[in-house]
Amino acid sequence: MKYLPKLLVFAVLVMSTCIFSEELHLVSIKCIETEDFTGADDAYIVINGNTVWQRKMNNGQQRSINIAPIKFSKSITVELYDEDSGPWDDDDCLGSQIVRDSAKGMEDPLELHYTEDGANYIIYYKVK
Ligand SMILES: [Ca+2]
Ligand SMILES: [Ca+2]
Ligand SMILES: [Ca+2]
Numbered sequence: 001m002k003y004l005p006k007l008l009v010f011a012v013l014v015m016s017t018c019i020f021s022e023e024l025h026l027v028s029i030k031c032i033e034t035e036d037f038t039g040a041d042d043a044y045i046v047i048n049g050n051t052v053w054q055r056k057m058n059n060g061q062q063r064s065i066n067i068a069p070i071k072f073s074k075s076i077t078v079e080l081y082d083e084d085s086g087p088w089d090d091d092d093c094l095g096s097q098i099v100r101d102s103a104k105g106m107e108d109p110l111e112l113h114y115t116e117d118g119a120n121y122i123i124y125y126k127v128k
Contacts, residue, residue: 042083
């Protein structure tokens with residue numbers, strides 16, 4: 001019985017690596033058209049309810065996304081927002097896109113398109 005706790009920890013570790021076997025690598029983001037018409041957007045990416053990246057983005061800009069890969073299983077949702085300020089100006093959702101494990105192993109980065117609220121963005125990603 002004294003090995004049981006260790007066995008349980010081992011089993012949970014094995015199970016979690018089996019369940020979350022995919023890794024989402026966000027490569028870069030390109031702004032074709034901002035949501036704000038007064039200048040740059042304060043674009044931010046939300047995954048699993050957490051803001052994982054935020055930068056100012058203006059028309060024609062492309063930036064690399066230097067964050068750690070995010071583990072997932074089967075599918076994961078990647079949301080893009082523009083942050084606004086002031087009590088009457090809520091942040092704008094530019095779209096919500098789903099990455100699937102079927103993209104795993106593709107050599108070239110794939111694209112997610114965000115075109116809500118008049119904006120136009122592309123997020124490039126890989127699944128490993
Ligand atoms: Ca806005
Ligand atoms: Ca804004
Ligand atoms: Ca707004």
